[in-house]
Amino acid sequence: MSTVLGIPVPVILGQLTLGLVNGSFYALLSLGLAVIFGLMGVVNFAHGAFYTLGAFAALLGLQYLGINYWLALLIAPLAVGLLGVLVERLLLRHLYGLDPLYGLLLTFGLALIVEGSLHQVFGASGQSYPVPEALAGAVNLHFMFLPLYRAWVILASVVVCFSTWFVIERTRLGATLRAATENAPLLQAFGVNVPLLVALTYGGGVALAALAGVLASPVVLVNSHMGNELVIVVFAVVVIGGMGSILGSIVSGLVLGLIEGLTKVVYPEASNIVVFVIMALVLILRPAGLFGRE
Amino acid sequence: MSAQALRVTDLHAYYGESHVLHGVSCHIERGEVVTLLGRNGAGRTTTLRALLGLVSRRSGSVLVNGAEAIDLPTHRIARLGIGYCPEERGIYASLSAEENLLLPPPVAPGGLALEEIYDLFPNLRERRTSRGTHLSGGEQQMLALARILRTGARLLLLDEISEGLAPVIVQALAHTIRRLRERGYTIVMAEQNFRFAAPLADRFYIMERGRIVAAFAASELGAKMPVLHEFLGI
Numbered sequence: 001m002s003t004v005l006g007i008p009v010p011v012i013l014g015q016l017t018l019g020l021v022n023g024s025f026y027a028l029l030s031l032g033l034a035v036i037f038g039l040m041g042v043v044n045f046a047h048g049a050f051y052t053l054g055a056f057a058a059l060l061g062l063q064y065l066g067i068n069y070w071l072a073l074l075i076a077p078l079a080v081g082l083l084g085v086l087v088e089r090l091l092l093r094h095l096y097g098l099d100p101l102y103g104l105l106l107t108f109g110l111a112l113i114v115e116g117s118l119h120q121v122f123g124a125s126g127q128s129y130p131v132p133e134a135l136a137g138a139v140n141l142h143f144m145f146l147p148l149y150r151a152w153v154i155l156a157s158v159v160v161c162f163s164t165w166f167v168i169e170r171t172r173l174g175a176t177l178r179a180a181t182e183n184a185p186l187l188q189a190f191g192v193n194v195p196l197l198v199a200l201t202y203g204g205g206v207a208l209a210a211l212a213g214v215l216a217s218p219v220v221l222v223n224s225h226m227g228n229e230l231v232i233v234v235f236a237v238v239v240i241g242g243m244g245s246i247l248g249s250i251v252s253g254l255v256l257g258l259i260e261g262l263t264k265v266v267y268p269e270a271s272n273i274v275v276f277v278i279m280a281l282v283l284i285l286r287p288a289g290l291f292g293r294e
Numbered sequence: 295m296s297a298q299a300l301r302v303t304d305l306h307a308y309y310g311e312s313h314v315l316h317g318v319s320c321h322i323e324r325g326e327v328v329t330l331l332g333r334n335g336a337g338r339t340t341t342l343r344a345l346l347g348l349v350s351r352r353s354g355s356v357l358v359n360g361a362e363a364i365d366l367p368t369h370r371i372a373r374l375g376i377g378y379c380p381e382e383r384g385i386y387a388s389l390s391a392e393e394n395l396l397l398p399p400p401v402a403p404g405g406l407a408l409e410e411i412y413d414l415f416p417n418l419r420e421r422r423t424s425r426g427t428h429l430s431g432g433e434q435q436m437l438a439l440a441r442i443l444r445t446g447a448r449l450l451l452l453d454e455i456s457e458g459l460a461p462v463i464v465q466a467l468a469h470t471i472r473r474l475r476e477r478g479y480t481i482v483m484a485e486q487n488f489r490f491a492a493p494l495a496d497r498f499y500i501m502e503r504g505r506i507v508a509a510f511a512a513s514e515l516g517a518k519m520p521v522l523h524e525f526l527g528i
Binding site: 175179182183185186188189190191194 | 346348367368369372373378380384386387388389393396397398399401442445
């Protein structure tokens with residue numbers, strides 16, 4: 001069997017593939033954070049809570065309403081996105097123009113409320129969501145058997161991330177969003193309903209988190225604190241990519257997943273902290289992030 | 295529809311706590327070109343911004359084409375048929391020249407088609423794929439003007455469009471304003487450059503400390519030169 005530095009190549013490839021699965025979640029979540037931060041300047045600490053809500057929406061939808069996985073992929077993000085629009089309209093909008101710290105504190109509080117309520121109602125132990133039939137089984141990659149569902153997660157995430165990037169960077173709607181990020185009052189003076197645009201953008205970013213939650217529900221335990229650990233890593237990813245950078249958030253999400261996977265092979269003890277070590281280095285060497293504008 | 299494009303009555307405006315406009319009243323007939331003159335800080339730019347609600351707070355009355363706009367949000371005011379060209383030009387750096395051009399949504403029927411705009415401003419056609427802020431100052435000013443002609447707005451608020459531009463560009467701008475006037479646009483210009491504004495405007499308002507202190511028609515210009523001296527130092 002061929003080896004690199006004494007480690008069998010199939011092991012390396014296997015961990016890289018699993019790293020890419022994690023990276024897919026990082027990318028989806030950090031993308032939403034970047035879009036929200038870019039337009040609104042809000043550091044959305046409730047992002048993990050919306051991810052959790054997406055997973056719960058899928059789970060409860062299945063248990064009580066018989067909504068299947070494929071429908072849940074559509075409905076859960078829509079429902080959570082709508083909730084996001086309400087949060088923006090009723091709460092966040094009062095904080096614009098104040099120190100960004102207020103938005104951070106508000107969303108952090110929201111996250112605690114959502115998490116605590118879910119914990120109260122559903123308890124601490126998680127439930128699992130069944131893998132949809134069409135995605136059961138595994139593909140033989142020769143170096144590993146990759147569960148079909150995990151391959152689907154990578155595919156879905158990459159398609160959604162790059163579609164979002166395309167919309168923002170290459171369409172008229174995206175041009176309007178970029179303009180709002182740069183100078184919103186002038187855009188409104190041109191007749192664009194900027195408050196609505198902001199609300200929908202927050203809803204959209206939050207819907208991405210919920211989509212990640214639905215995608216994750218068959219591979220993790222769905223419980224009240226599932227978003228917790230993930231969102232801390234995702235914030236590190238956003239800092240590394242550069243706050244507000246769309247492409248930066250996608251690429252850093254995927255690449256950091258890979259790096260984490262590789263670390264698991266080379267020095268497993270460090271795999272939980274490698275992202276934060278990179279974040280520290282980036283903050284020292286290039287504070288605006290790898291893709292951010294200085 | 296009302297014959298007046300704009301009627302402003304007792305307009306007060308505030309930036310935060312500071313009271314910056316003190317009861318401005320003026321009116322613009324349809325098809326007129328009117329210039330707000332005044333020294334730096336007299337309130338010309340603020341008046342244009344206040345018309346669009348781009349101040350912290352305002353009171354009084356602003357009738358746009360006969361419709362009361364004082365309590366409307368900024369985007370609804372724009373949709374009454376106003377095109378705004380801000381002092382700093384407001385070209386978006388993250389958008390290409392053409393994206394800048396296509397950015398403002400239509401606010402009324404009858405806006406110029408993209409091809410008509412490129413015929414009017416041939417430079418913009420050549421620079422369409424360049425980033426907005428990579429254009430020269432003159433080109434950026436043309437772009438800022440061109441993009442509101444696409445929207446069908448017939449009332450144009452132009453803030454210091456001649457500022458910081460080479461004389462040859464200023465002449466081209468003057469030519470453009472004349473053509474717009476021939477096409478029946480109603481234009482309100484805030485200008486510090488009296489030489490640029492004088493031959494273009496039908497009427498003048500002179501501002502001082504957030505108030506209108508004098509108003510006269512182009513035909514009275516000769517007789518009013520002492521007033522201009524007093525308030526503008528020209």
